[in-house]
Amino acid sequence: MSGADTALLDVRGVSRSFWTGGLLSRRRIDAVKDVSFTLTDARPEIFTIIGESGSGKSTLARMILNGMNPTSGSIAFGGEELTTIRKTRDRMRFMSRVQPIFQNPFESFNPLSKVDRYLTMTARNFTEARSRAETDDASDRALRKVGLSLAEVKDRFPHELSGGQLQRIAIARALIPGPRLIVADEPVSMVDASLRVAIVNLFKDLRDELKVSIIYITHDLATAYYISDRIIIMRKGEVVESGDARAVLDNPQHPYSILLKDSVLSPDVPDDDEPKTIERDRAARSH
Amino acid sequence: MLKIFRDLLRFNLEFAIGTLIVSIIVGLSVLSFFSPYPPEDIYVVAPDVPPSWEYWLGTTSRGQDVFWQMTAALRNTLLFGIAVAAISRVISLTIGLVSGYMGGMTDRVLMSINDTFIIIPLFPILVLFYFVMRDSMSWALLALIMAALGWAYDARLIRSVAMSLRTREFTSQCIFSGMSPRQIMTREHLPYVLPIVFSTTLNNMNWSIGMEVTLSVLGFTDINTPTIGSMLYWANQHTALVAGVWWWIAWPVIAVMLLFIGLYLLATALNEYIDPRSRLSRMGGAT
Amino acid sequence: MTLHQLNNHLNPAPEALPASPALRVDGLKAYYQTRWFGITREVRAVDDITLRIEHDEIYGIAGESSSGKSSLIKTIAGAIRPPLNVVGGTVNFDFGTRKVDLYTLKPEERTAIRWKHLAYIMQGSMSVLNPLRRVRQSFIDFAFRHMGMPMPAFLKAVEDHLLRLHLQPGVLDSYPHELSGGMRQRVVIALATVCRPGFIIADEPTTALDVVVQKSVLTMIREVQREMRASILFVTHDMAVHANLTDRLGIMYAGRLVEEGRTRDLFRNPRHPYTLHLIRSLPRIGDAEPRQGLEGTPPNLADPPPGCRFHPRCPIAMDVCRVMVPPMQALGGGHRVACHAVTEGTVQ
Secondary structure (H helix, E strand, C coil): CCHHHCEEEEEEEEEEEEEECCCCCCEEEEEEEEEEEEEECCCCCEEEEECCCCCCHHHHHHHHCCCCCCCEEEEEECCEEHHHCCCHHHHHHHHCCEEEECCCCCCCCCCCCCCHHHHHHHHHHHCCCCCHHHHHHHHHHHHHHCCCCHHHHCCCCHHHCCHHHHHHHHHHHHHCCCCCEEEEECCCCCCCHHHHHHHHHHHHHHHHHHCCEEEEEECCHHHHHHHCCEEEEEECCEEEEEEEHHHHHHCCCCHHHHHHHHHCCCCCCCCCCCCCHHHHHHHHHHC | CHHHHHHHHHHCHHHHHHHHHHHHHHHHHHHHHHCCCCCCCCCCCCCCCCCCCCCCCCECCCCCEHHHHHHHHHHHHHHHHHHHHHHHHHHHHHHHHHHHHHCHHHHHHHHHHHHHHHHCCHHHHHHHHHHHHHHHCCHHHHHHHHHHHCCHHHHHHHHHHHHHHHCCHHHHHHHHCCCCHHHHHHHHHHHHHHHHHHHHHHHHHHHHHHHHHHHHHCCCCCCCCCCHHHHHHHHHHCCHHHHCCHHHHHHHHHHHHHHHHHHHHHHHHHHHHHCHHHHHHHHCCCC | CCHHHHHHHHCCCCCCCCCCCCEEEEEEEEEEEEEECCEEEEEEEEEEEEEEECCCCEEEEECCCCCCHHHHHHHHCCCCCCCEEEEEEEEEEECCCCEEEHHHCCHHHHHHHHHHCEEEECCCHHHCCCCCCCHHHHHHHHHHHHHCCCHHHHHHHHHHHHHHCCCCHHHHHCCHHHCCHHHHHHHHHHHHHCCCCCEEEEECCCCCCCHHHHHHHHHHHHHHHHHHCCEEEEECCCHHHHHHHCCEEEEEECCEEEEEEEHHHHHHCCCCHHHHHHHHCCCECCECCCCCCCCCCCCCCCCCCCCCCCHHHCCCCCHHHHHCCCCCEECCCCCEECCHHHHCCCCC
């Protein structure tokens, strides 16, 4: 098989259910139902998973990061089933190729630790760097890819940095092992609007310049439209619509996708004589 | 650390009083090293002398100087408390952190052991130990037994904190930085639980000292080592109160009460300093 | 100075306006003042804010984290507690039947005002509804005392109110956990408005909600406002919500108001570089044009930069911006902006 055909990530019929309730009133909750998609190695892309709360998008992300096993179906990364990756050595190898970005930049760094510690540890554990100078060098190179430098970050605690800076440091850290895939779960929802675009633009650069594939998980259709190549829209664990991002969002087919798109408030003010979006909506319903 | 101590001393009345009292007690214990008589010896001075210029706090019916006897007793009692607290903190930290971080089967096994220790009745067990060991029951052995029995409650507390830390995003960040469970527990989680450990240390000292006094008064320990408890035991044996030798009982009781109050005040002050709510109001914070 | 003049000086005659605005905030300053273990800190969360909110109007405040918007509305609602203290300025309400200078009142009176004339809708709705009691009980707990009518009439009034807001009176028999997040937020809005307050303060009421639900909650807020002719002070960081809901909009940055005007004017013709960035950088569905991010970090309010607080991040910062605080400049049509570049005409 030629390298171009290898699937980077192959998600096949993945489901995950949870049991809740007591002994007698146990109920099964299907968080993810029969989700399939494939990312190819040859063409890095930003693959977006859209969903609201309870859509199962975060559960899916956890399974892709091998933090949870599917109830049925399988996930393979680079042809290797995730369920077979259990030994520490295998896990380290997996983590050097798949890295996460978390939602809340203030939560994803220990407030009692200096932020550069995470960069140093990642460099030491996943690269050849061993000495202080080598790890510093690796950290600095990664930080420069996200528009920062080690001098700005060294010996700083998380509370001394802004959400945007922290999120960029988190991305830099994820880049140190040279991953093939980054899984970003709502990476900008807790970041201020004025800093958000810079981070979203950064994802584009990672794809175009570093050839990293990105799974971008979000509820925000506008940024999804802005950066994605392909999207899937999830609702209650199921994929309701998938395809080319622009095509799907410009012209959604499934009733839920249409509802979702219609619910997004446009950031454009209507003309004087035109009623505002939310009033049009009510008027339409009362007729 | 020193700065925090200085600020606490200056601005927290409880802390200042607590420190003062504990320093007096510690000072008295240090004085025991300058005692003119070996503390175990009896009939070294005239018995039953009331407080006077010669014997500041009087002498006992066994011919010991109450003041010097008390300094030795305080030293041993204090050391006993510190030993019990130190050993039991190590146990509760280890069990709590491991149980909270590992979860699953490890957690279930460790917590069932833990809960066994919480529910077994302490006092009868200690008395039982005394009857089994009899003369080989020493100060150090009692400290070990108390430590082995006194960790469970705080281990549960530490486990609950560790469990919530495990679900925080920064723990995932650590895992994907390639840190081992041991590194995560000691470098990332330990600093979070240390404040709790500090305040429980003081409470644990109070508890173990109280227990030791109770056991000694009843004669269930090694009564030949001078401690506050054994002083009271001998006073009772000689029916000090009936004989009017009130100073034999009054001074050690006052000293041990002061020690309780001092440790308690320190624990409350530290608790207030550690409590996230008061910490929050201290930081003020702009939103 | 004659006695008459002195009197006029102390009680200046009301301005020549048809009616006084629903809310008048003048030179309001509220700082977090903390003194803890020897370290004194002052965080100027609200720094010299002047604004008017008319009757029957939705006024929006936009700002990011550490812009001071939450502190501002807490101060306006009279819900401040130390370490947040009012350092200067006034907050005057006109509830129609009653005019109130909020910070001359005793704390108890302020609390009473908050229930009767002011409604406060927060982000976390669960904290308002008692999780162990049916919703009906929460209505009784909060509103019964203020309505001054017998219980059956009160419950009838509550049901009528719910019907007017397109809610089924059946929700009264539910427990809060049985309701969805959006429904809960709607119930909270109904609860906050059952006394028909003249002034409603809404603090990010839709931020925690899914987009589909968010829209229906916003629709409800708009309808409540229409129906009761109340004034609403609506705070959110989400510019799209402002575009669709508010009549006038104030932009806050680092504790100061930097621009204010009719929402439409502000979106069509933003003058302050910060407002410009906020509006231009919003991604839109159907538009994949590359957008530029804003460099730098929001300032630390404990140690804000001198001059214009935006200057370290401003693409058009001049020397004067580094030393002088730009004054609020009226541009006509109620549009005001605090920017040296606009005042000096260097930008259009």
